[in-house]
Amino acid sequence: MQRSQVLDLYFVDARSKLIDIAAFLDRAERAEGADDYRLRAFREALSALAAQGGGANRAERVLLAFSDPTSAPVEQADGKAATGAWRGEGK
Amino acid sequence: MRYIEPHAHMVSRTTDDYLAMVLAGCQAVCEPAFWAGFDRHSAEGFRDYFAQLTEHEPKRAAKYLLPHYSWLCLNPKEAEDLALAGEVLALIPEFLDRPGVLGIGEIGLNRNSRNEVAIFERHVDLAARHNQLILIHTPHLEDKHKGTRLIIDILKNDPRIDPGRVLIDHVEEHTVDRVLEAGFWAGITLYPESKCTPPRAVDILERHAGGNVWMNSACDWGHSDPLAVPKACFEMRKRGHTAAEIDQIVFQNPVRFLSQSPHFVAPV
Numbered sequence: 431m432q433r434s435q436v437l438d439l440y441f442v443d444a445r446s447k448l449i450d451i452a453a454f455l456d457r458a459e460r461a462e463g464a465d466d467y468r469l470r471a472f473r474e475a476l477s478a479l480a481a482q483g484g485g486a487n488r489a490e491r492v493l494l495a496f497s498d499p500t501s502a503p504v505e506q507a508d509g510k511a512a513t514g515a516w517r518g519e520g521k
Numbered sequence: 522m523r524y525i526e527p528h529a530h531m532v533s534r535t536t537d538d539y540l541a542m543v544l545a546g547c548q549a550v551c552e553p554a555f556w557a558g559f560d561r562h563s564a565e566g567f568r569d570y571f572a573q574l575t576e577h578e579p580k581r582a583a584k585y586l587l588p589h590y591s592w593l594c595l596n597p598k599e600a601e602d603l604a605l606a607g608e609v610l611a612l613i614p615e616f617l618d619r620p621g622v623l624g625i626g627e628i629g630l631n632r633n634s635r636n637e638v639a640i641f642e643r644h645v646d647l648a649a650r651h652n653q654l655i656l657i658h659t660p661h662l663e664d665k666h667k668g669t670r671l672i673i674d675i676l677k678n679d680p681r682i683d684p685g686r687v688l689i690d691h692v693e694e695h696t697v698d699r700v701l702e703a704g705f706w707a708g709i710t711l712y713p714e715s716k717c718t719p720p721r722a723v724d725i726l727e728r729h730a731g732g733n734v735w736m737n738s739a740c741d742w743g744h745s746d747p748l749a750v751p752k753a754c755f756e757m758r759k760r761g762h763t764a765a766e767i768d769q770i771v772f773q774n775p776v777r778f779l780s781q782s783p784h785f786v787a788p789v
């Protein structure tokens with residue numbers, strides 16, 4: 431596809447999602463309290479998103495920003511459900 | 522358009538979904554064993570579930586002219602009780618010769634714990650001893666990348682496992698290369714929030730054209746869509762993919778992988 435065709439198909443949808451993200455950050459920052467590991471990972475993912483000339487692998491780098499980078503199995507599962515961002519070692 | 526739904530938890534869906542799938546062109550549906558949303562407390566509970574997958578559900582699907590296949594296992598979410606897991610593993614072989622049983626799945630990891638790894642290895646051993654195909658579930662969200670690495674390492678370390686007979690499901694942009702480069706098949710799951718949207722799935726397909734890849738809805742009792750595969754086909758059409766290219770991904774690729782099981786009959 432031509433770039434203009436990609437924009438015709440996806441620009442308005444992507445624009446809407448970007449504004450949703452902006453509003454989410456505003457909402458989180460209006461709320462009382464400190465950032466936790468999720469918001470810290472989110473901010474890291476945003477910088478991966480904004481990087482120029484990423485070789486068109488931004489989706490991969492955003493996913494990696496949220497991912498557990500360690501290699502050893504954990505001693506015990508802390509609950510059945512993942513939360514979306516890695517808590518960090520020993521937590 | 523014709524397609525195969527290679528991963529759907531139909532026991533959690535209504536017959537309206539069977540009708541919608543058939544009308545959309547579905548030719549066969551494959552149902553991996555999974556977690557019920559609560560922990561089953563006895564091996565007999567699993568025996569009933571395996572009977573549901575291999576006896577009752579195929580009859581329900583047949584009313585909609587849809588061939589129904591199944592995969593059997595204990596879900597990684599249920600791996601923390603090692604004694605119960607051992608009992609369930611012991612009863613699986615009784616079901617492997619039933620018509621429609623494709624192999625062992627969906628096995629894998631959930632939170633990447635030691636017990637999950639132990640039970641995963643026992644499932645892999647069971648599959649190897651009984652010469653079964655394997656369907657792998659990779660973990661969700663932040664656990665997926667690590668879990669995929671662990672799973673590939675375990676499979677690569679077992680010389681009995683032929684990667685061409687293993688499909689690693691729920692790949693995303695950060696795991697698909699590793700799966701395909703190691704010789705495994707890759708499944709892209711179309712899930713509203715936690716996995717791939719149709720545009721992302723088609724991006725992955727375009728970047729791995731000709732790869733051993735299929736798409737599935739993995740619809741279950743949660744927020745999911747039994748028509749996700751035909752909707753992704755529509756996305757491919759919007760981007761100019763031909764009917765033949767779409768057929769390759771959603772019909773011929775699943776037929777090629779699944780036909781390695783003697784129980785799978787390719788739709789004509």
Ligand SMILES: [Zn+2]
Nearest residue numbers: 553555627739
């Ligand atoms: Zn599933």
